[in-house]
Amino acid sequence: MKLDTPAKAAFDTFGGRFLLVGYLPTYAGVLSILILFWAGAPGKLNFSQAWHTAVQLGLGELLLVVLAVMLTAAVLQPLHLRMIRVLEGDWPTWAGWLARLCTRRQRRCHARLARAAMAPPNGATDTDIQRAGQAGALLVARFPPSRLRPTALGNALAAMEARAGAEYGWDATVAWPRLYPVLGPQARTLVDDRRNTLDLTARLTVTATVLAVVTAGLLAQSRWWVLLALAPLALAVLAYRSAVQAAIAYGETVGAAFDLHRFDLLEHLHLPLPADQAAEQAANEKLCLMWRQGAPTNLVYRHQPINESG
Known part of the structure; x- marks a missing residue:
């Protein structure tokens, strides 16, 4: 069955x-946590017992587990943005010492790349020239031009916010929510694919x-079994x-x-196209100032048919 546009968007x-x-x-x-419980945690582990418990689950129990996981994921979904912010280094004031320590480490990484570039x-x-060029490109992609964040992910996203469209006078933070809806289907x-990859790895x-x-808490009294906590920890490091890289x-x-x-955004706003880059920068800076701070701007419209082909 062919989905209409709203139904497809919902899907x-x-x-x-x-x-x-x-x-x-x-x-x-x-x-993973259920397997540990089925194996006897906290206490002596028996993974044969966990396997036996898993294969003995009935259809109703399986559906209950699936529903519980689905509800948990739905409840956590509104917190996803906050999770991203934490990974970026947006930490509470009591963790200021950790933020300063991590920022110093990011400064050292920045300095190494700057020397290599x-x-x-x-x-x-x-x-040598190729290596310097690669280091320079990585420096621009990984670090913002000012005020480093405590984490590598925070700096990569800050670099995007600072540089995307900046040469044309755009402030990506306020312009991107307006540019995204007018993108063509391929773009x-x-x-979306790269944003999904970023969100998934985060x-x-x-x-x-x-x-x-x-x-680690469940296996704290299980002797060497506590080393199993290193597996998800290694996965967390790899995912981060x-x-x-996804950022x-x-x-x-x-x-x-x-x-x-x-x-395309200017056409959808019914604004005239600029004659040169200087005029473009000036006009876009005024638009961003209006969107960001509500500054009054005298806009001159040009109403022409919009090309929707993308």
């Missing part, structure tokens, strides 16, 4: 994206970290590094969207 939101970003990580975490001396080989698909980081803590890729896509579709 993409609550079927595809929710299943990938919300349900699967929650399901993996809940199932310096122009090679005369007589440098092509390999939007690419943006959710896996949080889920695996919580699972590591819970596993993947989230940083860099997402930032590249958002920047490309500004490059290719910024004039």
